[in-house]
Amino acid sequence: xxxxxxxxxxMTHALEIARRGPRGLNPQVGAVILSPDGAVLAEGxxxxxxxxxxxxxxxxxLLPDELRGATAVVTLEPCNHTGRTGPCAQALIDAGVAxxxxxxxxxxxxxxxxxxxxxxxxxxxxSGEQADAARALIAxxxxxxxxxxxxxxxxWAQSLDGRAAAADGSSQWITGPDARADVHRRRAASDAIVxxxxxxxxxxxxxxxxxxxxxxxxxxxxxxxxxxxxxxxxALRRHPHEPLFYAGHDLAAVLADLRDRGVQRVxxxxxxxxxxxxxxxxxxxxxxxxxxxxxxxxxxxxxxxxGVPSIGAARRLTVDEWLPLGPDLLAIARPEQEAAPGxxxxxxxxxxxxxx
Numbered sequence: 115x116x117x118x119x120x121x122x123x124x125m126t127h128a129l130e131i132a133r134r135g136p137r138g139l140n141p142q143v144g145a146v147i148l149s150p151d152g153a154v155l156a157e158g159x160x161x162x163x164x165x166x167x168x169x170x171x172x173x174x175x176l177l178p179d180e181l182r183g184a185t186a187v188v189t190l191e192p193c194n195h196t197g198r199t200g201p202c203a204q205a206l207i208d209a210g211v212a213x214x215x216x217x218x219x220x221x222x223x224x225x226x227x228x229x230x231x232x233x234x235x236x237x238x239x240x241s242g243e244q245a246d247a248a249r250a251l252i253a254x255x256x257x258x259x260x261x262x263x264x265x266x267x268x269x270w271a272q273s274l275d276g277r278a279a280a281a282d283g284s285s286q287w288i289t290g291p292d293a294r295a296d297v298h299r300r301r302a303a304s305d306a307i308v309x310x311x312x313x314x315x316x317x318x319x320x321x322x323x324x325x326x327x328x329x330x331x332x333x334x335x336x337x338x339x340x341x342x343x344x345x346x347x348x349a350l351r352r353h354p355h356e357p358l359f360y361a362g363h364d365l366a367a368v369l370a371d372l373r374d375r376g377v378q379r380v381x382x383x384x385x386x387x388x389x390x391x392x393x394x395x396x397x398x399x400x401x402x403x404x405x406x407x408x409x410x411x412x413x414x415x416x417x418x419x420x421g422v423p424s425i426g427a428a429r430r431l432t433v434d435e436w437l438p439l440g441p442d443l444l445a446i447a448r449p450e451q452e453a454a455p456g457x458x459x460x461x462x463x464x465x466x467x468x469x470x
Contacts, residue, residue, distance in 0.1 A: 115238065115240050116240065117215050117240050117243045118152065119152075120148060120152030121148065121152075121185065121187055121215045121240070121243065122243065122244070124146040124148055124154065124187040124215075125146075125187050125189070125215065125217060125243050125244045126244065127144075127146055127154075127157070128144035128145055128146045128157070128168075128187055128188065128189050129144060129189055129217075129244065129247055129248060129251060130144070131144040131146075131157055131158075131159045132144030132159050132160075132168070132189050132251060133251070134159050135159045135160045135161055135162065135168075136161070136162050136376075137254070137255070137305065137376065137378055138162055138163060138376030138378075139163045139374070139376045140160060140162065140163050140255075141160070141190055141252040141255040141256075142159070142160065142189075142251060142252055142255070143159065143160045143167065143168040143188065143189050143190045143252075144157070144158070144159045144160075144168050144188070144189050145157065145158045145159070145168035145169045145171070145172045145186060145187065145188045145189070146172065146186075146187045147172045147173065147176065147181070147184050147185070147186055147187075147211075148184060148185040148186075148187060149180075149183075149184060149185075150183045150184065150185075150212070155175075155176055155180060155184060156172045156173070156175040156176050157172055158170070158171025158172030158173075158174075158175070159171060163376070167192075167193065167202045168188060168189070168190075169186055169188055169192055169202040169205060169206060170202060170205050172186070173186075173205060173206070173209050178209070178210070181209040181210050181211060182210040182212075183210070183212045184209075184210070184211050184212065184213075185211065185212065185213040185214070185215065186206055186211050186213070186214045186215070187214075187215045187216075187243075188202075188214065188215070188216045188217070189216070189217045189218065189248045189251065189252075190216060190217065190218050190220055190248065190252070191216050191218065191219050191220040191226065191228050191229055191241070192205075192206055192214065192216065192220075192228035192229075192232065193220060193222075193225040193226075193228055194220070194225060194226060194227040194228040194230075194231050195222070195225045201228065201231070202228065203227075203228035203229075203231040203232050204231065206232065206237065207231070207232065207235045207237060211237060212237065212238065213237065213238040213239075213240070214229075214232055214237055214238070214239050214240070215239075215240040215241075215243050216229070216239075216240075216241055216243070217241075217242065217243055217244050217245050217247070217248035217249075218245055218248045218249055218252075219241065221256065221259045221260070222259065229241060254305075254378035254379050255378055257378070257379075257399075258373060258378050261399070262373075263366070263369040263370060263372075263373050263397075264305070264306070264369055264372055264373055264377045264378055264379055264380045265378065265379050265380065265399050265400070266369070266380045266382060266392060266397050266398050266399050266400070267300070267304070267379070267380065267381050267382065267398075267399065267400040267401075267402060268382045268389050268392050268393060268398040268400070268401050268402070269297065269300070269381065269382065269383050269389075269401075269402040269403075269404070270383075270384075270386070270389050270402075270403060270404070270416045270417070271288045271289045271293065271297075271403075271404040271405075271406065271416075272288065272403065272404070272405060272406070272416035273288060273405075273406055273408045273409055273410040274405060274406070274407060274408065274409060275409050275410060275411060276415055276416050276417075277410035277411065277412060277414050277415060277416060278385065278386050278414055278415065278416040279410070279414040280410050280412060280414070281410075281411070281412035281413065281414065283316060283414070285316075285317065285414075286317065288404075288406045288408065288410075289404050289406045289439075289442045290406070290439070290440045290441055290442055291440065292439040292440035292442065293404045293406070293439040293440065293442040293444065296404075296437075296439050296444065297383075297402075297404070298323050298324050298325065298330070299323075299325075299330075300381065300402065301322075301323035301330075301334055301381055301383075302323035302325075302330035302331075302332050302333070302334070303332075303379070304334045304379045304380065304381035305334055305335065305372075305376075305377040305378050305379050305380065306334050306335040306336075306337050306358075306372055306377045306379075306380050306381065307321050307323075307334040307335070307336055307337065307380075307381045307382075307383055308337040308338075308339060308368075308380055308381065308382045308383065308388070309321065309336075309337070309338055309339070309382075309383055309384040309385070309388065310338070310339055310340045310384060310385055310387060310388040311338060311339070311340030311341070311342040311343075311344065312340065312342075312384075312385050312387065312388075313383075313384035313385040313388075314338055314340075314344050314348060314350065315342065315345075316385070317384070318348055318349050318350075319349060319350060319383075319384070320349040320350060320352070320353065321334070321336040321349075321350045321353055321357075321383075322353060322354070329354070333353070333354045333355060334355075334381060335355045335356075335357075335358060335377065336350045336353045336355060336357040336358070337357070337358045337359075337360070337368075337372070337380075338350070338357060338358070338359050338360070339360045339363070339365075339368060339388060340360075340361070340363075341361050341363075344357075344359065358372075365391060365392060365395055365397055366395070366397070369397065382398070386414070386415060386416055386417055386418050387418055389416075389417060390417045390418045390419060390420045393417070393420045393429065393449070394419070394420040394421040396449070398449055399448065399449075400446070400447070400448055401431060401445070401446075401447045401448065401449065402444060402445070402446060403416075403444070403445040403447070404439070404442055404443075404444050405442060405443045405444075405445065406441070406442050407441055407442070429449060429450075430449075430450045431445075431447035431448060431449055431450060432447060432448050432449075432450055433445055433446065433447045434446050434447060434448065
């Protein structure tokens, strides 16, 4: 069974309106209701946790007589569980919808299975329509479901000899303007930007995502981990979002709290101690290493201890791309292995972390 031309067009539109919903705990989902002859009757999208799901939003705009024999086109399999709202699969059945076309299966152990419930009730079901586009739309949310936490990108900038700062602690700027602009674009694609208190005290970063002198429309939430107090006049306190402060050192607990706040993608930017802690704990899904053609020498390494006692235990990476950025070079990579057995998830601050 395949989708009709009208259903394919409706799915394209459903994917467009899904983007109107917020990123957060729940996925962005769009729905379009078609009459038996393929005319659009209603549309809906999910507006955030606790609000009506996309299907129910669309159904609510129609009278019962209008729904008999209708087709629901949805970007994600109608859910099959009762949470803050009831199961969408049952809502479609109760409304008298005769056919459901959806893009992606729901990955949840409890929320999945809506398609089977619909089929058992005699509803025609077509799955997989524009699945790749739907997957791209909610890729970060799907990562959260798979990982049980936000996806984490760890970024650092270093000299060719592996230093994040000069001997006196100065680190601005190791890389050039092209590399720094690239960092800001990637910040804008993240939901939260994470630093340690050492970076805050050493560099007083604003933690905004800037396009030249202007802010990008989307700004990551600033997050600070560490026990030392952030000054009242710190630049990050003027951020468009209220900063989050975590005095504890349990990185897994921090990520769990960010997940519960609806954060899907985390950008770890400073400094070496914090970056090393995420890597050592196996909590880094992506690595961005910016290499500048300078030599600094001295003790201030870009990474500290990541739990590698010998060359045989090296944390190997798969490099997806080497990206030239003016005179600098960006390595975009993924860790090949999980954390070493017994690796700590605790982050201990040091006197001066530095940042680049």
